[in-house]
Amino acid sequence: MPSAINLIGHNPALQEHWFRRFLAFVIDAIIVFAIGFIFAIPFSILAWAWYLIGLYWGLIWFAYSMFLETIFHATIGKRLVSLRVVAIDGNLDVLHALLRNLSKIFGIVFILDILVGGVTQGDPRQRLFDRIARTTVTRVDQGAYMEEQFRMMQHAGPYPMTMPPAPPRTNPPPAPGSAQAAGGTGTQPSGGWPGAAPTPSTWPQHQWDAEGKLVKEMRYCTACGGQLVARGDGKLVCVRCGAVY
Numbered sequence: 365m366p367s368a369i370n371l372i373g374h375n376p377a378l379q380e381h382w383f384r385r386f387l388a389f390v391i392d393a394i395i396v397f398a399i400g401f402i403f404a405i406p407f408s409i410l411a412w413a414w415y416l417i418g419l420y421w422g423l424i425w426f427a428y429s430m431f432l433e434t435i436f437h438a439t440i441g442k443r444l445v446s447l448r449v450v451a452i453d454g455n456l457d458v459l460h461a462l463l464r465n466l467s468k469i470f471g472i473v474f475i476l477d478i479l480v481g482g483v484t485q486g487d488p489r490q491r492l493f494d495r496i497a498r499t500t501v502t503r504v505d506q507g508a509y510m511e512e513q514f515r516m517m518q519h520a521g522p523y524p525m526t527m528p529p530a531p532p533r534t535n536p537p538p539a540p541g542s543a544q545a546a547g548g549t550g551t552q553p554s555g556g557w558p559g560a561a562p563t564p565s566t567w568p569q570h571q572w573d574a575e576g577k578l579v580k581e582m583r584y585c586t587a588c589g590g591q592l593v594a595r596g597d598g599k600l601v602c603v604r605c606g607a608v609y
Contacts, residue, residue: 368481368488378488381503388441392428395440400424422469429468433461446505450590450604452498463497502590502604509586585609 372378400421432439433449437456442448451460467477481491490500502508585592590604600609 367483367485368490369483371488372482375488377507380507381489381501384445384447384503385501388439388445388447391441391444392425392439396421396425396428399428418471419469422471425468426465429465430458430461433465434458442501446503447501448504449499449501452500456499460497460499464491464493464499467491467493506586509584 372382403424404420429439434457436443437450438448449456449461449464451457467474477491477493481494482488484492486495487500489502494500584590585602585605585607590602592600592602592609601607602609
């Protein structure tokens with residue numbers, strides 16, 4: 365299975381996802397700087413030792429991200445670029461938000477968090493602490509479906525190759541007294557060994573229209589990319605955000 369960086373390097377949807385993450389980071393950094401500067405002036409924090417100043421800004425970033433993601437599932441920067449934090453194993457709560465944002469307290473740990481998540485296998489939208497917290501970041505606009513399809517391709521097997529048809533085979537005449545000689549046709553079911561069931565394909569089945577756009581199959585939520593399940597009234601509901609289709 366390829367690493368997250370390999371998947372991002374070949375998928376435009378994932379590249380756009382991380383470009384949005386970068387824009388959200390810049391917006392949030394400006395907001396955190398403004399908040400920290402307001403509190404730093406009356407307490408003369410800017411005169412502290414360099415390692416204490418770094419810890420101070422890291423704690424503000426951590427508290428800012430954890431508070432907003434717990435309540436609104438997104439920081440201000442993520443909300444402006446249509447991103448949302450979701451929990452893989454249920455609803456996002458304070459524990460999920462706390463674990464995924466711990467690395468932001470120390471700048472070097474946050475950088476390693478991103479790098480280790482990129483060179484290892486898994487969801488290419490996750491940092492290392494996202495995988496520990498069982499969280500990820502998804503888009504909430506119309507591009508969420510395409511992004512989720514690209515992510516799901518990493519779990520699919522090789523695309524089935526179409527082999528040329530085998531030449532017709534003639535069966536030898538049945539032995540005298542056998543069941544085939546008594547009236548059987550002697551034919552075998554096509555498509556593999558006799559009696560074998562066809563192997564189902566795990567590769568995502570996609571269709572495109574005449575303009576080259578992906579035709580949505582409504583197997584994943586267009587709001588958050590979560591999987592859709594059937595409801596009792598025949599409608600589909602998203603297991604992540606609860607949207608009904």
